[in-house]
Amino acid sequence: MNNETRKEHRLGVMGGTFDPIHYGHLVAAEGARHSLSLERVIFIPAGSPPHKPGYFISEPRDRYTMTCLAVASNSFFEASTLEVDRPGPSYTIDTIHALKQLYPEHQIYFITGADALLEILTWKAFEELLTICRFVAATRPGYRLSELQSKLNQLPGNLKQNILCMEVPALAISSTDIRQRVREGRPIKYLLPESVEEYVLKKHLYRT
């Protein structure tokens, strides 16, 4: 097979705190999988998210287990312990390097919400990141793509071309809101998979 006919192998990566994982994450990942023909999407819960310093988060094992439960019904999805097993802050650049070793033949598409991508200029080694993988920014209620676009215009052309914007059904769901609802005894049903809801209740997460 020559270079013209060889099909690009595409791997999706969805990073996040996932405290807890919810339908906003799953819809963004599924939208990217379908529109970019990704072979699979790996969900990687952060061990220690550098952009949420001092932020109270659940144990990495609980967040990883909830991620496994959430992806179980989609054969294209899987969960990874890459970041929860790595000591120190979970920098995306280190994760992408590790994935490149594991999947040398694949083009990596890192899926984020528009809010997370707006922060990209503050990420460790963002220039290298934008060179070695592509980013897919999913629309998220409250974050306008036009704002993202003007931020991206500050980037040099070769970096900009590796960022794609993607419209997904707007779900005004956040982990922060889910945690607050649990604390206040309000329902979280239909905001996240039932198996994850059961885990949150069984483990008494977010009560305090």
Ligand code: ATP
């Ligand atoms: P928190 O409220 O605790 O900050 P979160 O709901 O934003 O959490 P994260 O785990 O921080 O969830 O997000 C992981 C990734 O998923 C980020 O790139 C974020 O932008 C994206 N994301 C989260 N919620 C949505 C949503 N409702 N729609 C689209 N993307 C989302």
